[in-house]
Amino acid sequence: MNPYPDFSAAIGHTPLIRLRTASDATGCEILGKAEFLNPGGSIKDRTALGLLDDAEKRGLVHAGTTLVEGTAGNTGIGLALVGTSRGYRTIIVMPETQSAEKIDALRLTGAGVRLVPAAKYADPANYVHQAARLCDEMNATAPGSAWFANQFENLANRAIHEQTTGPEIFDQLDGALDGFVCAAGTGGSLAGIARALKARKPSIRVALADPAGSALAHFINTGELKAEGNSITEGIGTSRITENFKDAPIDLAWSIADTESVPLLHDLLIHEGLCLGGSTGVNIAGAIRLARALGPGHTIVTLLCDAGMRYQAKLYNPEFLRSKQIPVPAWLDRAFPANGGKPA
Numbered sequence: 001m002n003p004y005p006d007f008s009a010a011i012g013h014t015p016l017i018r019l020r021t022a023s024d025a026t027g028c029e030i031l032g033k034a035e036f037l038n039p040g041g042s043i044k045d046r047t048a049l050g051l052l053d054d055a056e057k058r059g060l061v062h063a064g065t066t067l068v069e070g071t072a073g074n075t076g077i078g079l080a081l082v083g084t085s086r087g088y089r090t091i092i093v094m095p096e097t098q099s100a101e102k103i104d105a106l107r108l109t110g111a112g113v114r115l116v117p118a119a120k121y122a123d124p125a126n127y128v129h130q131a132a133r134l135c136d137e138m139n140a141t142a143p144g145s146a147w148f149a150n151q152f153e154n155l156a157n158r159a160i161h162e163q164t165t166g167p168e169i170f171d172q173l174d175g176a177l178d179g180f181v182c183a184a185g186t187g188g189s190l191a192g193i194a195r196a197l198k199a200r201k202p203s204i205r206v207a208l209a210d211p212a213g214s215a216l217a218h219f220i221n222t223g224e225l226k227a228e229g230n231s232i233t234e235g236i237g238t239s240r241i242t243e244n245f246k247d248a249p250i251d252l253a254w255s256i257a258d259t260e261s262v263p264l265l266h267d268l269l270i271h272e273g274l275c276l277g278g279s280t281g282v283n284i285a286g287a288i289r290l291a292r293a294l295g296p297g298h299t300i301v302t303l304l305c306d307a308g309m310r311y312q313a314k315l316y317n318p319e320f321l322r323s324k325q326i327p328v329p330a331w332l333d334r335a336f337p338a339n340g341g342k343p344a
């Protein structure tokens with residue numbers, strides 16, 4: 001194999017991994033696309049690359065432009081790394097409620113990190129609006145000095161998944177798949193992959209797995225944006241319809257509670273050696289629901305979005321899980337005893 005010339009070239013072309021427990025339990029083949037293997041550690045490397053490539057093509061960025069984005073973390077990590085490899089500086093505005101590991105990873109990239117209190121989208125203090133304003137201010141002082149990536153509304157996000165992630169899945173299985181399911185944050189991955197798959201094989205069923213506290217599943221099922229409950233998952237779920245989500249061809253949608261998704265992650269780690277993040281738990285719960293809806297004998301693909309190490313202090317921390325009324329498996333309690341494992 002020829003060496004990749006740079007960071008950007010190493011993004012994508014990720015393998016599919018069979019999820020044994022989920023497959024055996026449903027009589028379907030449930031396969032996860034291993035997006036956590038991207039060089040920046042998440043599916044959002046693709047988004048970052050798609051947004052930046054598009055901006056370069058349109059002449060919106062040039063040497064010296066600062067990349068600015070509002071993100072739950074992973075897009076920021078991807079954008080900062082791709083940006084560094086091409087000589088751009090990056091500033092990220094991020095809600096302070098995101099995991100400490102993601103904030104540290106972002107700081108490690110060398111990006112400027114501005115943590116802001118969590119605020120609803122309707123509030124001007126919301127991180128996305130703050131990022132847009134920061135970009136406007138920079139451009140007011142020095143025209144052309146900053147570019148707002150705008151992953152929620154910028155359709156270059158959906159396009160990169162329609163051009164790469166979706167076709168990769170289809171080609172890896174020679175078209176032999178029946179369903180695709182994942183959660184939505186911006187909606188770029190779900191919409192882009194769904195469009196690519198349905199264009200190639202219209203019978204493929206597409207489902208949305210939505211975390212509790214998000215309004216999207218209710219919207220798909222009833223037409224009304226209404227959210228109930230909450231979730232410890234990060235980067236997914238929203239209370240509004242973004243440009244990227246708007247036209248996603250979705251056939252089925254479910255709201256998934258943390259008590260359903262997080263135990264799947266714990267089982268996956270202890271039985272199959274895969275340590276994955278919260279959105280992946282929601283995705284696998286969705287894959288199991290889609291498998292049950294379609295019946296045995298079908299092949300279903302979902303996304304393994306990022307690694308569990310990015311959320312260790314929450315998803316794999318007995319004390320935190322108990323505080324959220326999420327069951328703690330005995331092996332996790334043994335791995336992280338309450339006194340930190342020190343002799344009594």
Ligand code: PMP
Pocket residue numbers: 042044072074075183184185186187188189190234235236277279280305306
């Ligand atoms: N999982 C994780 C871990 C994420 O960071 C994101 C993006 N915020 C998603 C899933 C959702 O991806 P998308 O924005 O393409 O809907």
